[in-house]
Amino acid sequence: MKICVVEDEEVWRNKIGEIIEKYCDEKNILFQIHLCSNGKDFMKNKDADLVFLDIELAEGENGFGIAEKLIDTGKQCKICFLTSHTELARWGYRVNAFRYIDKKHLEEMTEALDSFVKTKIQERNIFCNDIFGICRKIKLDTLLLIETSGRKLRYLMVEGNECFCEGSISEMSKKLEQFGFFQIQRSYIVNMKYIEKVDSRKITLCNGLEIAIGRTRSNEFKKEFFKWRMVFDN
Known part of the structure; x- marks a missing residue:
């Protein structure tokens, strides 16, 4: 900024x-x-x-x-x-x-x-190469989650469209954490903007998808999600 x-x-x-x-x-x-x-x-x-x-x-x-x-x-x-x-x-x-x-x-x-x-904060784009080597532009404010898919990463948008790109989920997590994304478990990074519900074991996203919270990430997630809501939730 x-x-x-x-x-x-x-x-x-x-x-x-x-x-x-x-x-x-x-x-x-x-x-x-x-x-x-x-x-x-x-x-x-x-x-x-x-x-x-x-x-x-x-x-x-x-x-x-x-x-x-x-x-x-x-x-x-x-x-x-x-x-x-x-x-x-x-x-x-x-x-x-x-x-x-x-x-x-x-x-x-x-x-x-x-x-x-x-x-x-989320009016930004990231770029990554898909499985065909084509550079893709991904808008962060419409990115729902990233998940591992074999050796690739699946980018799922709020509208339901998706793409598969090269990359490491841990490296992507570090890159996106300042923009309101959190690696909720080993296989998922979620956009906290689209979390509708949180309980002790899982989160529910705006599309109804439920994702378990990694045991080792639970305390850190709750802290970061609270901070996010304090600043950005209406």
């Missing part, structure tokens, strides 16, 4: 950056953060998923103007405006602002980050 802060005052810039770093560390989220003192520097390197953008910048720069330029480039970056003048918030409809953060209440950033992560 790439996050940018555009703030001309160093004290505020560093304070906001520290909040973001602490949040991502506590949530175990991989991130990159770029701190900019002006809009020109930001627009030179505008590859960000989320930007915290001050409305009133030095040298006559305006956060709304920067946001409009960003939209014109076709980037899908979410914009959280920073301001000490909340009356300016009414102009945000022009650029479809994601949030307004009052600088006097930076604790509001936690809710903004929670909401953003909830919508973005």
Whole structure:
């Protein structure tokens, strides 16, 4: 996750950056953060998923103007405006602002980050070679589970379609754990987003499939599933 802060005052810039770093560390989220003192520097390197953008910048720069330029480039970056003048918030409809953060209440950033992560963390693709050597693109937000099938891995999507690819289930588990997937037992990785029911011995997925929880993984699964629900469940 790439996050940018555009703030001309160093004290505020560093304070906001520290909040973001602490949040991502506590949530175990991989991130990159770029701190900019002006809009020109930001627009030179505008590859960000989320930007915290001050409305009133030095040298006559305006956060709304920067946001409009960003939209014109076709980037899908979410914009959280920073301001000490909340009356300016009414102009945000022009650029479809994601949030307004009052600088006097930076604790509001936690809710903004929670909401953003909830919508973005699984909006990613992975690529793997199928049994015919063809590179397949798999969308994580529609991937229900991965299971071993002989020496291959079976990727089952929520809609019911499937593909068989090369790979190690343990390596794939490590790769996907930051995106809400958990290796529930030796043969299965499941998307926690689609778990409907949990009891002491098994889980039930949204398609009705029941999978036993590995004995050695039970405690870790319960801990990770609880953390996932705390952040992402409505």
